[in-house]
Amino acid sequence: MRNIFLFIRRYFTFFAFLVLQGVSLWFLFSYNRFHRAKFLGIANEFTGRVNTQFNKVEDYLYLKEENRHLHAMNDSLLNARIQDFMLRDTSLKYVKDSLPFDTLGHFRRYFFRPATVVYNSVNSQKNFIQLNRGSDQGIKDNMGVLSSDGYAVGVVVAVSANFCQVMSLLNVKSTISATLKKTGEFGLLEWDGKDPRYIYMRRVPKTSDVLKGDTVMTSPYSFSIPPGYIVGTIADVKVDNATGLYDLKVKTSVNFYRLQQVHIVENLQYDEQAKLFEDTRIKTEETKKVPR
Amino acid sequence: MSDLFRNIIRFALFILIQVYVLDKVPALHRFIVPYLYFLFLLWLPFSISRVALLFVGFALGLTLDYFTMTPGLHAAACLLLAYLRPFVINILAPKDTAGFNYREPSPKAMGWTPYSVYVLILTAAHHTYMVFLEWLDTGRFLDFIIKVIATTGISMLLIFTVELLVPRKLKFRTNTA
Numbered sequence: 001m002r003n004i005f006l007f008i009r010r011y012f013t014f015f016a017f018l019v020l021q022g023v024s025l026w027f028l029f030s031y032n033r034f035h036r037a038k039f040l041g042i043a044n045e046f047t048g049r050v051n052t053q054f055n056k057v058e059d060y061l062y063l064k065e066e067n068r069h070l071h072a073m074n075d076s077l078l079n080a081r082i083q084d085f086m087l088r089d090t091s092l093k094y095v096k097d098s099l100p101f102d103t104l105g106h107f108r109r110y111f112f113r114p115a116t117v118v119y120n121s122v123n124s125q126k127n128f129i130q131l132n133r134g135s136d137q138g139i140k141d142n143m144g145v146l147s148s149d150g151y152a153v154g155v156v157v158a159v160s161a162n163f164c165q166v167m168s169l170l171n172v173k174s175t176i177s178a179t180l181k182k183t184g185e186f187g188l189l190e191w192d193g194k195d196p197r198y199i200y201m202r203r204v205p206k207t208s209d210v211l212k213g214d215t216v217m218t219s220p221y222s223f224s225i226p227p228g229y230i231v232g233t234i235a236d237v238k239v240d241n242a243t244g245l246y247d248l249k250v251k252t253s254v255n256f257y258r259l260q261q262v263h264i265v266e267n268l269q270y271d272e273q274a275k276l277f278e279d280t281r282i283k284t285e286e287t288k289k290v291p292r
Numbered sequence: 293m294s295d296l297f298r299n300i301i302r303f304a305l306f307i308l309i310q311v312y313v314l315d316k317v318p319a320l321h322r323f324i325v326p327y328l329y330f331l332f333l334l335w336l337p338f339s340i341s342r343v344a345l346l347f348v349g350f351a352l353g354l355t356l357d358y359f360t361m362t363p364g365l366h367a368a369a370c371l372l373l374a375y376l377r378p379f380v381i382n383i384l385a386p387k388d389t390a391g392f393n394y395r396e397p398s399p400k401a402m403g404w405t406p407y408s409v410y411v412l413i414l415t416a417a418h419h420t421y422m423v424f425l426e427w428l429d430t431g432r433f434l435d436f437i438i439k440v441i442a443t444t445g446i447s448m449l450l451i452f453t454v455e456l457l458v459p460r461k462l463k464f465r466t467n468t469a
Contacts, residue, residue, distance in 0.1 A: 012343065013342040013343055013346065013375075014375075016343050016346050016347075017346055017371060017374075017375040020346060020347075020350045020367075020371050021368060021371050021372070023350075023364075023367075024350070024353070024354070024364040024365075024367035024368040024371060025364060025368055025425075026364070027354075027357075027363040027364030027367065028362070028363065028364030028365055028368065028425060029364075040363075043358040044358075046358070047358050047359050050359075051359075054312050119359075121315055121360065122319070123315060123319050123325055124360060124362070125426060126361070126362065128361040165361065193322075194322050195322065196319075257318060
């Protein structure tokens with residue numbers, strides 16, 4: 001027994017190294033479950049605070065550019081106001097209902113909240129964006145995120161009280177459903193971890209008539225991101241020899257290098273859709289994830 | 293200024309510079325990611341105990357990890373660096389005197405050549421391990437090799453720039469201290 005203690009004392013440094021190494025590798029590989037729940041909330045609050053301070057400086061440098069975006073967006077919204085329209089026929093009145101339900105049964109499906117980016121990276125293989133909105137402001141996992149111009153950015157993956165983390169399109173783990181504007185074919189958006197300006201739209205059938213410069217939009221199949229928002233334009237068309245399907249190189253419309261203001265989109269039917277999907281999965285015993 | 297106080301300030305400075313300057317620099321190329329923060333560990337005093345060094349390394353790596361949202365990645369690499377550091381110093385220690393006359397590793401304390409070897413070995417170990425862990429998720433073997441060489445190169449360049457530009461007040465080790 002004494003020898004064992006002596007042995008441990010003799011190689012204490014080595015054991016400490018092994019134990020700490022084990023802890024860090026455990027952090028690294030069990031990142032998604034335990035870690036997110038226990039530590040990330042606390043750490044998120046701390047880094048969020050530091051990031052907010054730094055962001056005050058950074059925001060100032062991009063004020064002009066951001067103002068231009070804001071103005072463009074405001075402009076387009078102003079053009080959609082009811083005061084802009086007038087009907088020639090005086091016997092009809094054009095009324096736009098602002099209530100969630102109207103008598104014809106229209107209801108609100110998506111709800112937008114503004115948010116500011118407090119941390120953003122493009123250099124890593126797994127890029128995350130941190131926003132200054134959290135569970136206290138009603139943010140939940142799996143909400144979509146659009147840029148101030150209305151381009152797709154990513155999906156919320158972790159939430160603390162006042163901040164949330166967004167898995168951006170520039171994350172090798174990110175898969176988001178998308179559709180071609182012209183022909184309506186669907187595909188999956190993925191990133192290969194190389195050039196932050198380009199992502200890939202995979203598994204597009206070869207029958208579709210795809211050309212360089214075509215627009216890629218978010219798809220109606222996604223539970224998180226509303227359909228019809230622009231993702232980017234096709235920069236290169238290639239055929240994947242293994243599957244015989246198209247691999248489209250897409251230039252993202254969002255400039256991830258300078259992302260400042262975003263909109264977080266809540267799908268008010270997300271829970272119902274996800275539950276139905278989950279029930280189906282259990283019944284048919286398929287192992288498919290909820291689409292984003 | 294005591295060693296402890298000085299190193300706490302250095303810790304914060306290295307983390308902030310890494311997160312808000314070097315990680316924000318638009319990438320020159322996808323293989324070239326500038327890392328400098330681990331220089332903190334290379335600059336720690338000779339007198340630090342090996343176990344303390346491990347824990348400091350772990351803390352440094354984990355702090356950076358929470359900023360970059362990669363829990364464990366840098367912590368694992370920094371641990372390896374912290375574990376190897378005493379061995380490398382032992383190999384490079386001058387045989388004729390009882391030890392080093394200065395408190396911290398620096399070109400002045402060790403001489404340029406041994407110091408370069410010290411920095412190169414530990415930088416290469418740190419980057420190889422870190423890029424390897426990153427590479428487990430995605431990538432090809434050639435990418436892995438090129439990335440290790442490129443990041444090591446850029447880190448060496450940064451470290452020597454820092455050594456030449458930033459004067460460190462180096463204290464002699466005395467019997468009274």
